[in-house]
């Protein structure tokens with residue numbers, strides 16, 4: 001599972017961090033700066049809860065389907081930094 005952050009949507013609500021403290025990282029200004037290409041399976045629930053908790057829908061999870069090489073999800077854009 002990959003975490004995609006749309007930095008232009010993040011408003012610093014920090015709900016992702018509250019729901020997924022072992023997955024999500026905020027920068028010094030409180031914006032999501034997570035850069036995870038492969039969420040460990042034992043943290044997948046945290047990743048999902050954090051993404052669902054974001055009121056700005058700034059987080060997209062891409063789940064790699066085993067075997068086919070295809071990924072599901074949307075908004076395949078990774079951005080870092082802020083505006």
Ligand code: F3S
Pocket residue numbers: 009010011012013014015016017026030031032053054055056057058059
């Ligand atoms: Fe940003 Fe949403 Fe987290 S607005 S800090 S990604 S809850």
